[in-house]
Amino acid sequence: MGSRTFVLIKPDGVQRGLVGAIIRRFEERGLKLVGIQMRHVSEELAESYYAEHRGKDFFLPLVAYVTSGPVVAMVWEGPQAVEVARGTIGATDPADATPGTIRGDYGVDISRNLVHGADSEASARREIGLFFRDEEILSYTRIDEFWLRGS
Ligand code: IDP
Ligand code: MG
Numbered sequence: 001m002g003s004r005t006f007v008l009i010k011p012d013g014v015q016r017g018l019v020g021a022i023i024r025r026f027e028e029r030g031l032k033l034v035g036i037q038m039r040h041v042s043e044e045l046a047e048s049y050y051a052e053h054r055g056k057d058f059f060l061p062l063v064a065y066v067t068s069g070p071v072v073a074m075v076w077e078g079p080q081a082v083e084v085a086r087g088t089i090g091a092t093d094p095a096d097a098t099p100g101t102i103r104g105d106y107g108v109d110i111s112r113n114l115v116h117g118a119d120s121e122a123s124a125r126r127e128i129g130l131f132f133r134d135e136e137i138l139s140y141t142r143i144d145e146f147w148l149r150g151s
Contacts, residue, residue, distance in 0.1 A: 004034070004137075005081040006127035007089075008116040011069035014038075018106060019072055022115060025088050025102055026076050030148040035075035035128075035137040041067050049130055061111065073131045079149065082124055085117045 009022050027033065041049070046063045053059050076085055090101025094113050097104035103113050118124035128137070142148075 002032070002078040003081045003121060003124075004075055004077045004128065005031075005085045005124045006116075006118040006131070007074045007076055007085055008066075008127075008131075009072040009074075010066055010112075010114055010116060011071060012065075012112045013106075013114045014070050014072065016106075016114075018114065021106075022102055023072075023074075026074075026085060029084065029088055030144075031076040031078040031081060031084060032140075032142050032145075033074060034077045034139070035132050036072065037074075037131065037136070038070055038072050039131075040069070041071055043067055045130060049127060058111070065111065075128055075132060075137055082118055082121055086119065089115050089117045 007026065009019055013019060013022055023033070043063060046066050047054070050059065050062055050066070053062060078084060088102060090097035090103035092103075092113060093110040094103040094107025095109065097107070099105060102115055107113050118127050
């Protein structure tokens with residue numbers, strides 16, 4: 001089994017009709033989708049999910065943003081899943097993000113950056129645990145795994 005990461009399409013991604021385009025980036029890159037759910041994020045969940053940012057000046061707007069509409073929460077698996085997903089997502093501020101990344105192709109402002117990706121394996125485990133029960137994460141072989149990894 002490869003490592004896992006947690007990715008969340010924020011409410012602007014859903015409202016702008018970019019769910020398919022965003023999922024496609026990870027899917028075509030070669031990560032394997034092993035968990036997915038659409039939901040609203042409660043204030044309580046947002047505050048624990050973004051606990052590291054409590055006290056910063058953007059914390060309350062961030063909680064308001066992520067609770068403002070449905071999100072799509074996902075678990076992706078693959079070699080170095082955390083780093084690979086963060087690379088596909090791009091820099092935090094879409095204005096600085098490289099074209100070719102999700103934020104660099106679809107965003108212009110740091111307050112609406114479309115997607116979240118866990119920043120370490122420990123964060124991924126914590127965030128997956130906040131959103132998913134164990135039985136909601138699936139185990140299966142993708143038919144192209146050999147062609148993605150060479151073994
Ligand atoms: P990351 O999402 O690239 O890991 P973090 O520094 O962990 O970036 O920040 C979490 C989220 O908080 C960002 O994705 C963005 O939505 C928001 N955020 C971070 N810095 C700012 C800011 O300066 N203004 C407004 N929102 C911010
Ligand atoms: Mg972060």
